[in-house]
Amino acid sequence: MRDVRINQVDENEIDTVLAEDIDFSGVLTFKKPLMIKGNFKGEIKASSDLYIGEKAFVKAKIEADCVSAKGRIEGDVVARSRVEFFSTASVQGDLSTPDLIMESGCKYNGKCSMNENEGKNEN
Numbered sequence: 174m175r176d177v178r179i180n181q182v183d184e185n186e187i188d189t190v191l192a193e194d195i196d197f198s199g200v201l202t203f204k205k206p207l208m209i210k211g212n213f214k215g216e217i218k219a220s221s222d223l224y225i226g227e228k229a230f231v232k233a234k235i236e237a238d239c240v241s242a243k244g245r246i247e248g249d250v251v252a253r254s255r256v257e258f259f260s261t262a263s264v265q266g267d268l269s270t271p272d273l274i275m276e277s278g279c280k281y282n283g284k285c286s287m288n289e290n291e292g293k294n295e296n
Contacts, residue, residue, distance in 0.1 A: 179257045179274055182224055182241065184208060193228055209244075227261050240270075249283075
């Protein structure tokens with residue numbers, strides 16, 4: 174069996190990072206890649222990629238292009254391009270994405286829908 178690896182992202186390549194000491198709640202919208210290293214509660218509506226750090230806790234409904242998680246997520250996730258769960262991720266919620274990668278050791282509880290056009294706007 175082929176070993177699947179998720180590419181690590183360099184934090185310096187991300188425009189905005191919510192640091193480990195940040196507790197934030199509300200509706201978060203952004204157009205450029207964002208990393209959460211602290212705690213967030215609410216709703217995330219992104220037109221770019223979302224990265225969740227290993228010590229992060231996100232309790233939110235998430236919509237983004239790519240969702241890459243090393244930390245904890247509680248809430249439903251809609252990713253237009255891809256979802257990546259590293260071995261340290263713990264996710265409780267339903268997924269909707271056309272592409273899913275999960276490293277051995279991650280914990281996931283929820284339903285998963287993987288359709289070709291999942292999450293894309295149909296106009």
